[in-house]
Amino acid sequence: MTTTDGTSPRTEGPFRLLPGRTDDEWLLLDAESADPTYVPREALPDDAVVGNCIDADISWDGEDPVVESATIETTTTVEFVRTEAVIFEAAQNCxxxxxxxxxxxNSRVTYNTDNEANGVLYTFAEQAGSRDLFEEFRDGLKPLEPLIARAAQPEEVDPPFSVFVIDPEEPFVVVYIVLDPDGLLDETVRDTYL
Known part of the structure; x- marks a missing residue:
């Protein structure tokens, strides 16, 4: 595949890093268009983890993408977890x-005991039929990018965040964006659900 001037087409990031279809690949989800690109794991930095925002230049050699360069732009993380643990009250109420x-x-901002915003919580009702919202978030069919972008706006905070996509034994899926990945809320969610 070449462009009209005979060069290989190129794609530039930023991309949200998600799990690939196998353990040997990553999914780079274009942060603006949500177009998916699957690349080999070894094409990205060794310290890249799910949820990172990656600035990458990709060229196309026939059908296969080639990562020309890649750097981690923000270290936001995303955890995907199905759980039998009781879901927390704020999510249930939401x-x-x-x-x-x-x-x-539905969505709501959560606050710590000092009445400071510490997270943005979303709940999505499970859909009838064969749709699996948890898998759609994991596979990039339902992008997390708009939710992450909105989390920064009302409280004027900047990434990195910790994002938890939780599928409890309830008729909804939770996306919880924790604003301080080094804070008590992050630790509590991890200890409870991971």
Whole structure:
């Protein structure tokens, strides 16, 4: 595949890093278009982890993408977990408020004991039929990027964040964006669900 001037087409990041289809690859999800590109794990820095925002230049050699350069732009992390643990009260209340209004999605800001914002919580009602929202978030079909971008705006905070996509034994999926990845809330969520 070449462009009209005979060169290989190029794609530039930023990309959100997600798990690939196998353990040998990464999914780079274009942060603006949500177009997926699968690349070999060895094409990215060794310290890259799921959720990082990657600045990368990619060229195309036939059908295969070639990573020309890649750097980690922000160290936001994303954890995907299915759990039998009881889901926390704020998530339950957020979902119940959506259900009472007949809505499929709801969000709210959470606060610590000093009344400072410490997270942004989203709940998404499970869809009838064969859709699996948890898998759609994991596979990039339902992008996390708009949620992560919105989390920074009201409280004027900058990444990195910790993002938890949690599929509890409830009729909803939780996306919890913790604003301080080194704080007590992050530690609590990890200890409870990971």
């Amino acid at each position: 979902f119940e408020a959506a259900r009472a209004e007949g809505e499929a999605m």
